[in-house]
Amino acid sequence: MKDYNKEKAMAGPRPVVLSGPSGAGKSTLLKNLLKEYEGVFGFSVSHTTRSPRPGEENGKDYHYVTREYMQASIDKGEFIESAVFSGNMYGTSKASVQAVKDKNLICILDIDMQGVRAVKTTDLNPIYISIQPPSMNILEKRLRDRNTESEESLQKRLDAAQVDMEISKEPGIFDIVIVNDNLDDAYGKLKDALIEEIKKVQKNNLS
Ligand SMILES: Nc1ncnc2c1ncn2[C@@H]1O[C@H](COP(=O)(O)OP(=O)(O)OP(=O)(O)O)[C@@H](O)[C@H]1O
Numbered sequence: 614m615k616d617y618n619k620e621k622a623m624a625g626p627r628p629v630v631l632s633g634p635s636g637a638g639k640s641t642l643l644k645n646l647l648k649e650y651e652g653v654f655g656f657s658v659s660h661t662t663r664s665p666r667p668g669e670e671n672g673k674d675y676h677y678v679t680r681e682y683m684q685a686s687i688d689k690g691e692f693i694e695s696a697v698f699s700g701n702m703y704g705t706s707k708a709s710v711q712a713v714k715d716k717n718l719i720c721i722l723d724i725d726m727q728g729v730r731a732v733k734t735t736d737l738n739p740i741y742i743s744i745q746p747p748s749m750n751i752l753e754k755r756l757r758d759r760n761t762e763s764e765e766s767l768q769k770r771l772d773a774a775q776v777d778m779e780i781s782k783e784p785g786i787f788d789i790v791i792v793n794d795n796l797d798d799a800y801g802k803l804k805d806a807l808i809e810e811i812k813k814v815q816k817n818n819l820s
Pocket residue numbers: 633634635636637638639640641642755756758759793794795796797799
């Protein structure tokens with residue numbers, strides 16, 4: 614039992630998976646966490662074949678790569694999971710997660726439902742959190758107002774959102790489902806869900 618606890622402590626803090634429809638507010642919430650808890654959370658920077666949006670930085674928001682590069686890296690076994698979403702490839706590399714773990718930070722993964730299912734077959738053992746919009750209408754308004762999608766991409770994202778919203782209701786997939794209506798309330802709920810892990814890292818940082 615003692616050895617088991619030692620092993621758990623050495624494994625570091627549990628990662629966190631944030632999932633939910635595109636436009637539900639995952640990036641907004643995780644950016645708040647990274648800002649408020651500097652030295653506690655680290656973002657697992659995914660790879661994607663989509664183009665950067667204005668303001669996004671290569672290596673910070675994503676690693677922007679070609680399809681050929683991404684497929685070759687997947688074939689070499691460098692990814693924990695990968696998926697095609699709205700016509701583009703996305704994936705979590707082993708190196709991205711390891712880079713955060715090496716710093717003993719809580720690793721946050723922002724991934725879609727395909728990624729959630731894939732991570733469940735690994736030994737990553739994260740806390741699974743679903744961020745949901747209050748309604749499809751509000752989600753569509755947020756995505757349109759964000760002004761980042763073509764009409765085609767927007768429709769693909771809304772189609773995927775409908776499926777995501779249904780799946781998130783299935784018991785056992787997520788540890789917690791947060792409806793992001795009022796941002797401050799949703800952020801409060803997210804912090805409550807993570808407070809035990811946050812305290813562990815803060816205590817570790819002090820010792
Ligand atoms: N509670 C909220 N109320 C109003 N607007 C919000 C709220 N939360 C987020 N937004 C806005 O909604 C838009 C979508 O949010 P965000 O980009 O964080 O979503 P996302 O889930 O990360 O999407 P994607 O998966 O496409 O990256 C942004 O313009 C953001 O500012």
